[in-house]
Amino acid sequence: MSKSQYNTNNAYELLIWQLEAGIDQCIGDEPNNRFNKNSENLESIEKKAVETTNRDSVQTIKNVRIQGDQGSVDAHNIQHSIHVSPVSSNELALNCKSLEELEATVRDFDECALKKTSANTVFSSGSIDARVMFVGEAPGAEEDREGRPFVGASGRLFDKMLASIGIIRDKVYITNTIFWRPPGNRRPTGAEVAQCLPFLQRQIELVRPDILVPLGGSASQTLLKVDLGITLLRGRWYEYTLSDNSKIVTLPMFHPAYLLRSPVHKREAWRDMLALSDKLNQKQ
Numbered sequence: 001m002s003k004s005q006y007n008t009n010n011a012y013e014l015l016i017w018q019l020e021a022g023i024d025q026c027i028g029d030e031p032n033n034r035f036n037k038n039s040e041n042l043e044s045i046e047k048k049a050v051e052t053t054n055r056d057s058v059q060t061i062k063n064v065r066i067q068g069d070q071g072s073v074d075a076h077n078i079q080h081s082i083h084v085s086p087v088s089s090n091e092l093a094l095n096c097k098s099l100e101e102l103e104a105t106v107r108d109f110d111e112c113a114l115k116k117t118s119a120n121t122v123f124s125s126g127s128i129d130a131r132v133m134f135v136g137e138a139p140g141a142e143e144d145r146e147g148r149p150f151v152g153a154s155g156r157l158f159d160k161m162l163a164s165i166g167i168i169r170d171k172v173y174i175t176n177t178i179f180w181r182p183p184g185n186r187r188p189t190g191a192e193v194a195q196c197l198p199f200l201q202r203q204i205e206l207v208r209p210d211i212l213v214p215l216g217g218s219a220s221q222t223l224l225k226v227d228l229g230i231t232l233l234r235g236r237w238y239e240y241t242l243s244d245n246s247k248i249v250t251l252p253m254f255h256p257a258y259l260l261r262s263p264v265h266k267r268e269a270w271r272d273m274l275a276l277s278d279k280l281n282q283k284q
Contacts, residue, residue, distance in 0.1 A: 114181065117180075127171055138181060138187075224252070234254060253276075
């Protein structure tokens with residue numbers, strides 16, 4: 001095989017992999033090496049999200065014809081800005097006293113642009129009395145269609161992972177950092193995560209599980225406020241701090257979708273499941 005044929009085959013296989021992963025649009029003409037850029041910390045992301053929301057809430061009135069007692073006047077050269085002050089997701093979340101109220105609030109929340117391109121709001125599934133709460137990244141195509149987290153191939157693998165330590169799906173609580181599917185299954189932006197974060201934090205407060213398990217790098221970084229990747233985070237115990245300063249032990253794990261793409265890591269995932277089982281037995 002010539003070098004050109006080898007490169008062509010590699011490029012073709014890469015495109016097939018991207019299509020299977022849900023990548024269906026190009027976001028730039030040139031490759032962007034994001035490893036050369038410093039990650040934004042959570043505070044700057046939240047600030048950016050607020051600024052974006054405020055900017056998008058400014059409505060400019062143009063080409064208005066004002067009618068009065070003395071006739072009318074064209075006001076196409078007059079720009080009048082109305083600053084709408086939307087209730088922040090943080091304020092809305094804090095006002096919710098139950099998971100039912102929180103779910104209704106999230107379903108009525110229209111400030112996140114992802115909602116406009118999604119078929120369903122994917123809030124949660126499982127038991128509100130669960131001892132373990134799993135948090136994924138965002139709904140995929142199948143989750144968006146069904147309105148439930150962790151369905152399809154990754155959901156079936158997730159069920160098998162639970163069954164391996166004697167747990168059934170209905171006994172755990174499952175949600176995501178984002179409640180709406182990003183187009184093309186892309187990774188949620190920092191602003192989108194920050195916009196939904198108060199709802200997720202309130203969700204954790206109301207469930208109050210014994211153990212919190214973020215699945216994948218994005219969920220782990222969001223909840224633990226760290227910049228490390230999942231390969232460095234998994235296999236270790238951390239603490240998630242609630243608003244009253246109480247702690248929930250937290251064990252980051254590989255996301256089932258990642259394990260489907262990289263089955264070589266299933267052995268490490270099995271060790272993490274055993275660690276989870278041991279911790280549950282210790283807390284009985």
